[in-house]
Amino acid sequence: MPVHHVLQQLRRRVRYLSPLLWLAVALLLEASYHVSRFRIATPEQELDPPFYTSCQEPPPPDANHTAVPRESAALVMLARNGEAGAAQHSVASLERRFNRWFRYPYVFLNDEPWSDEFMATMRASTNASVAFEVIPREQWTFPASVDRDRAQASIEAQGREGILYGGLTSYHHMCRFFSGAFYNLEALKKYKYYWRIEPDVDFSCSITYDPFVEMARHKKVYGYTIALGEEGSTCPSLFRQVADWKESHSIRTTDLWKASMSPSRLPWPLRGLARFLPHRDRHGDSWNLCHYWSNFEIADLDFFRAAPYQSLYAHLEKAGGFYFERWGDAAVHALAVNMLVEPRKLHHFADFAYRHDYYYQCPANARDGQLPTSGPLNAAEPSWAPEQDDGIGCRCSCDSSKPRNVGSYCLSKLREPTSTKRPWRTWLLGWVF
Ligand code: GDP
Ligand code: MN
Numbered sequence: 211m212p213v214h215h216v217l218q219q220l221r222r223r224v225r226y227l228s229p230l231l232w233l234a235v236a237l238l239l240e241a242s243y244h245v246s247r248f249r250i251a252t253p254e255q256e257l258d259p260p261f262y263t264s265c266q267e268p269p270p271p272d273a274n275h276t277a278v279p280r281e282s283a284a285l286v287m288l289a290r291n292g293e294a295g296a297a298q299h300s301v302a303s304l305e306r307r308f309n310r311w312f313r314y315p316y317v318f319l320n321d322e323p324w325s326d327e328f329m330a331t332m333r334a335s336t337n338a339s340v341a342f343e344v345i346p347r348e349q350w351t352f353p354a355s356v357d358r359d360r361a362q363a364s365i366e367a368q369g370r371e372g373i374l375y376g377g378l379t380s381y382h383h384m385c386r387f388f389s390g391a392f393y394n395l396e397a398l399k400k401y402k403y404y405w406r407i408e409p410d411v412d413f414s415c416s417i418t419y420d421p422f423v424e425m426a427r428h429k430k431v432y433g434y435t436i437a438l439g440e441e442g443s444t445c446p447s448l449f450r451q452v453a454d455w456k457e458s459h460s461i462r463t464t465d466l467w468k469a470s471m472s473p474s475r476l477p478w479p480l481r482g483l484a485r486f487l488p489h490r491d492r493h494g495d496s497w498n499l500c501h502y503w504s505n506f507e508i509a510d511l512d513f514f515r516a517a518p519y520q521s522l523y524a525h526l527e528k529a530g531g532f533y534f535e536r537w538g539d540a541a542v543h544a545l546a547v548n549m550l551v552e553p554r555k556l557h558h559f560a561d562f563a564y565r566h567d568y569y570y571q572c573p574a575n576a577r578d579g580q581l582p583t584s585g586p587l588n589a590a591e592p593s594w595a596p597e598q599d600d601g602i603g604c605r606c607s608c609d610s611s612k613p614r615n616v617g618s619y620c621l622s623k624l625r626e627p628t629s630t631k632r633p634w635r636t637w638l639l640g641w642v643f
Pocket of ligand 1: 287288289290291293319320321322380381384407408409505
C-alpha cells in the first residue's frame with residue numbers, strides 16, 4: 211500500500227476517534243485537578259518539633275512541689291481488677307521514668323467496684339495521690355437510642371465474622387465510654403489535661419520535663435506517640451458519618467483533614483459512585499484509615515468537652531456504630547482532632563519511648579545530651595543505650611536500631627502538615643499530579 215494511503219486512513223481514524231480522545235483528556239484533567247485539591251502545603255519551618263531533644267535536670271524532690279510549675283492534670287488508667295499486675299507494671303515504668311519527679315495524681319477507672327488487692331497494689335507503687343473511681347452504670351451500657359436486642363445480635367454476628375473484639379460487648383462499651391462520657395466524668399472535672407495509660411505499657415526513656423506544662427505553653431491540644439492504620443472491618447461507616455457531620459456543620463477543611471484522606475483518582479461523575487463503598491465520604495473520596503494509637507494520649511480535656519466535639523459525638527452515638535459496628539475510640543478521636551484542630555496544635559512525642567502490646571516507638575539517645583553528672587538521673591537510670599548525632603532521647607534503654615515497628619506511612623502522612631521533610635512517595639505523587 212502506498213504511503214499516502216496509509217496516512218489517509220490514519221487521519222480518518224483519528225478524526226473518528228478524536229471526540230473520545232478529547233473526553234479522555236478532559237476526564238484525566240478533571241481527576242488530576244480533583245487530586246491536586248488534596249495537596250498539603252509544606253510549612254516554611256517545623257511546626258511541631260520535640261519540646262526537648264536531650265535530658266533536662268529533673269526538678270528537685272519536693273513533697274509539696276511548690277517550686278515546680280504544674281498543670282491541672284491527671285494520669286488516667288482504665289483497668290479491670292484482674293489486671294493488677296499489668297497495671298502495676300505500667301505505673302512502675304511511669305514512676306521510674308517520669309512521675310518520681312513530678313508526682314501527678316493517678317485516677318484509676320473501672321466499670322466495677324475496685325478490689326482491695328488492686329487498690330493496695332497501686333498505692334504501694336507510687337508516692338503520688340491515687341483515686342479509685344467507678345464509672346456510673348449508664349455510661350457503661352447501651353444508650354437509650356440503641357435497641358438492645360438488635361445490638362446484642364449484631365455483636366454476636368461481629369464475633370462470628372471475626373471482627374477484632376467485635377464479639378465482646380464490654381469492648382463496645384469501653385470504646386463508647388472513651389469516645390463520649392470520659393471527659394465529663396465527675397472525677398476528672400477538676401483537670402484540664404490527662405495522660406492516658408493502660409496496663410502493660412513501657413516507657414523506656416526518661417521524661418525529664420513536664421509534658422503538661424509544655425502542652426499548655428505551646429497551646430497543644432492532642433499529643434500522641436504512635437500512628438497507624440485502623441482495622442477497616444471495625445468501622446465501615448464511621449468516616450462517612452464524620453464527614454457528613456463536617457459538611458452539615460460547614461467545617462473548614464484543614465491540611466490535617468486532607469492528610470487523613472486518600473482522594474479518589476476517578477473522574478467525575480464516576481467518582482460519586484464510590485460513595486457506597488466503606489470509608490468514603492459522599493463525594494467518593496476515602497479515609498486512609500490513619501489514626502493515633504489512643505492507649506497513649508496526652509490531651510486537653512476541654513477540647514472534648516467543648517460544643518463541636520460533643521455535637522459530633524452525639525451524632526455518632528445516634529448513628530449506632532459503637533454497637534452495630536465496632537468503632538474504636540482511637541479512630542473517633544483521630545478523625546475529630548484531624549477535622550477540628552489546627553495541625554500546629556497536635557504534638558508527636560517523638561522523644562518518648564513507648565511500648566504497648568507488640569508495637570513500640572524508640573528514639574535514639576541524644577549525642578552529648580545525657581547529663582552524665584546529674585545526681586537524680588544517675589540514681590534513676592545509671593546507664594543508657596548508645597548516643598547518636600540525630601538522637602533526641604534521654605537515657606533510653608530500648609533498642610533504637612529500628613525506631614518503630616509499625617509502618618511509617620501513617621506517621622509521615624499525618625505529620626505532613628507540620629513537617630518540612632517529605633517522604634519520597636509524596637514527591638512522586640506531587641510530580642505525577
Ligand atoms: P486493646 O489495647 O485495644 O487491645 O484492648 P485492651 O483489652 O487493652 O483494653 C483497652 C483498655 O480498656 C485497657 O485499659 C483495659 O484495661 C480496659 N478495658 C477493656 N475492657 C474492659 C472492661 O470490661 N472493664 C474495665 N474496667 N476495663 C476494660
Ligand atoms: Mn491495651
